[in-house]
Amino acid sequence: MEALVIGRPNSGKSLFMxxxxxxxxxxxxxxxxxxxxxMARRQRIPFDQARRQLVSHVxxxxxxxxxxxxxxxxGRSHRILTLxxxxxxxxxxxxxxxxxxxxxxxxxxxxxxxxxxHMMDASAGGLPWxxxxxxxxxxxxxxxxxxxxxxxxxxxxxxxxxKHGLDRIRERFRGYPVIPISALTRRGFRDVKGYILRHWG
Amino acid sequence: MNPGSVLEVRNLxxxxxxxxxxxxxxxxxxxxxxxxxGEGMMSSRSKPLIEEPKSPExxxxxxxxxxxxxxxSDAALRHLNRMDNRPMALTLGRxxxxxxxxxxxxxxxxxxxxxxxxxxxxxxxxVLVREMRAFVEVQQRRADFHLPQDPQMLHxxxxxxxxxxxxxxxxxxxxxxxxxxxxxxxxxxxxxRADLVGEYIGHTAQKTRDVIKRALGGIMFIDEAYSLAxxxxxxxxxxxxxxxxxxxxxxxxxxxxxxxxYPQEMAWFLSTNPGLLSRFPIHLEFPNYNAxxxxxxxxxxxxxxxxxxxxxxxxxxxxxxxxxxxxxHTNAGNARMIRNFLEHAIxxxxxxxxxxxxxxxxxxxxxxxxxxxxxxx
Ligand SMILES: Nc1nc2c(ncn2[C@@H]2O[C@H](COP(=O)(O)OP(=O)(O)OP(=O)(O)O)[C@@H](O)[C@H]2O)c(=O)[nH]1
Ligand SMILES: [Mg+2]
Numbered sequence: 261m262e263a264l265v266i267g268r269p270n271s272g273k274s275l276f277m278x279x280x281x282x283x284x285x286x287x288x289x290x291x292x293x294x295x296x297x298x299m300a301r302r303q304r305i306p307f308d309q310a311r312r313q314l315v316s317h318v319x320x321x322x323x324x325x326x327x328x329x330x331x332x333x334x335g336r337s338h339r340i341l342t343l344x345x346x347x348x349x350x351x352x353x354x355x356x357x358x359x360x361x362x363x364x365x366x367x368x369x370x371x372x373x374x375x376x377x378h379m380m381d382a383s384a385g386g387l388p389w390x391x392x393x394x395x396x397x398x399x400x401x402x403x404x405x406x407x408x409x410x411x412x413x414x415x416x417x418x419x420x421x422x423k424h425g426l427d428r429i430r431e432r433f434r435g436y437p438v439i440p441i442s443a444l445t446r447r448g449f450r451d452v453k454g455y456i457l458r459h460w461g
Numbered sequence: 462m463n464p465g466s467v468l469e470v471r472n473l474x475x476x477x478x479x480x481x482x483x484x485x486x487x488x489x490x491x492x493x494x495x496x497x498x499g500e501g502m503m504s505s506r507s508k509p510l511i512e513e514p515k516s517p518e519x520x521x522x523x524x525x526x527x528x529x530x531x532x533x534s535d536a537a538l539r540h541l542n543r544m545d546n547r548p549m550a551l552t553l554g555r556x557x558x559x560x561x562x563x564x565x566x567x568x569x570x571x572x573x574x575x576x577x578x579x580x581x582x583x584x585x586x587x588v589l590v591r592e593m594r595a596f597v598e599v600q601q602r603r604a605d606f607h608l609p610q611d612p613q614m615l616h617x618x619x620x621x622x623x624x625x626x627x628x629x630x631x632x633x634x635x636x637x638x639x640x641x642x643x644x645x646x647x648x649x650x651x652x653x654r655a656d657l658v659g660e661y662i663g664h665t666a667q668k669t670r671d672v673i674k675r676a677l678g679g680i681m682f683i684d685e686a687y688s689l690a691x692x693x694x695x696x697x698x699x700x701x702x703x704x705x706x707x708x709x710x711x712x713x714x715x716x717x718x719x720x721x722x723y724p725q726e727m728a729w730f731l732s733t734n735p736g737l738l739s740r741f742p743i744h745l746e747f748p749n750y751n752a753x754x755x756x757x758x759x760x761x762x763x764x765x766x767x768x769x770x771x772x773x774x775x776x777x778x779x780x781x782x783x784x785x786x787x788x789x790h791t792n793a794g795n796a797r798m799i800r801n802f803l804e805h806a807i808x809x810x811x812x813x814x815x816x817x818x819x820x821x822x823x824x825x826x827x828x829x830x831x832x833x834x835x836x837x838x
Contacts, residue, residue, distance in 0.1 A: 349534040349535075350533070351533055351534070352533060352767070353530050353531075353532070353533045354530075355823070357528070357530070360527060360528050360529070360530050361528050363527055363528075363534055364524040364525070364528040365524075367524055367527060367534065367537055367538070367541070368520075368524050371541060395535040396533070396534050396535040396538070398535070399534075399535045399539055399542070402538070403541055406542070406545075407545055424575065424579075427572060
């Protein structure tokens with residue numbers, strides 16, 4: 261099963277990925293990164309180092325696609341989930357060609373119809389003008405929401421402003437499933453796992 | 462012909478449909494100008510002999526165009542969506558748990574009020590809108606008990622300078638009344654004198670009736686309404702007013718009328734026609750923003766376009782706004798004036814960066830300096 265974490269820069273995709281696989285029971289990260297040249301590279305890193313290395317408040321911290329494979333054991337069955345963290349998508353055309361390359365790869369992954377976890381930063385969603393402008397979120401919802409198993413993760417719910425943001429996300433993306441989470445405190449992770457298992461294709 | 466810029470035009474439309482037309486539009490245009498500049502430099506190296514197709518035709522082409530910097534991710538997704546012409550596309554994946562889809566009237570009304578609360582300042586307006594909501598809900602309970610209720614009580618006068626949020630609040634009121642079931646649609650039809658007043662006898666009544674038809678089920682918002690009385694007895698404006706007054710009776714409860722304009726002019730207008738005042742029981746005042754509020758508005762506007770001000774720029778701007786407070790020309794128009802300042806600043810920033818675009822950093826593209834702002838003040 262392939263799951264793709266997608267969303268705007270800084271929405272918390274990487275932190276979610278690291279903490280979610282820890283929640284699923286991985287002891288260390290076995291990361292497979294797809295470089296800009298399309299070559300796969302494997303790495304093993306402990307979690308605290310992974311958090312330092314992969315997560316940042318600077319936009320476009322993640323510049324390539326990184327996948328992690330996790331075994332999910334439920335009852336008697338044993339299944340493998342490949343979770344892919346992607347580069348942030350923007351309304352702008354990015355100046356750096358390696359970022360554009362990774363955006364293209366992200367879209368390509370998306371077109372393979374994986375399970376899509378659409379990350380949104382609920383703590384930033386409170387501004388009316390800001391909301392009106394996130395075209396790429398609208399388009400991801402329209403594309404993936406129409407063709408893949410798709411769920412919106414309203415992230416950073418630990419922040420005070422996120423309540424408003426969650427309401428606005430629900431309003432704007434009415435009809436699509438929304439799970440409030442915090443990649444930081446791991447709130448909502450059980451619901452995400454449940455969602456993935458229910459839509460195992 | 463640059464295909465990237467064609468797609469940008471589509472983006473513009475989306476932003477405009479979202480109801481943030483003016484400023485969002487401007488940012489988009491400026492951003493696409495900046496992009497076009499960058500792309501111009503790129504493509505001059507390898508100008509294709511045969512003009513390339515205007516939009517990608519296969520998913521592979523879409524990915525290629527993204528990589529080449531010809532289209533943005535959102536445009537790419539629109540193309541992919543177009544190619545993905547599965548009939549199921551609209552229904553699949555949508556969560557059928559209707560709980561999200563059907564919000565209760567109360568939830569929708571709450572959502573509108575929350576949006577209202579996010580507007581900067583306007584404390585008085587916020588209080589009054591809450592009172593109106595309570596009023597409407599009580600009226601509805603009265604109807605449950607077969608007590609008379611009067612939808613005519615909701616026509617309004619908005620007093621304030623341009624750019625103080627009148628249209629935005631009118632739009633939100635439309636949504637609120639739609640949520641509460643007072644208006645079936647709650648859309649806003651913005652009109653001004655020229656939309657109502659014709660050129661010969663009978664023309665005005667016809668034009669005005671046409672506009673009323675469009676507004677049925679929603680709100681008709683007449684900006685600078687006093688201009689209807691400007692021309693005196695012989696002016697066709699008077700015919701427009703008479704037609705409106707008649708329509709308020711004929712279409713009782715089917716649309717709401719909001720008259721908007723500067724406080725003094727509106728007071729004069731209502732005094733010219735004694736019948737009018739009694740028909741517009743609710744008056745909302747939109748005071749001018751103070752310096753701190755204007756700065757807050759500037760920040761919001763900039764954030765929307767992914768711009769910020771440096772600390773120096775903020776301090777300088779605040780100081781300037783404080784000094785000017787109370788001295789604005791009445792036409793300066795508050796938020797709209799801020800918008801103009803920022804537009805100038807963004808243009809100056811573009812000029813400042815244009816000569817070293819190849820070395821420019823992301824940070825530089827985002828930040829407006831005090832020099833950028835000062836030049837436009
Ligand atoms: N408070 C809070 N902060 C969060 C949460 N999730 C992420 N962050 C912070 O948000 C910032 C961005 O997180 P990342 O995980 O790097 O975001 P990303 O989406 O991978 O960003 P790019 O790789 O740049 O596209 C970091 O400073 C995180 O610490 C959350 O749930 N709560
Ligand atoms: Mg990342």
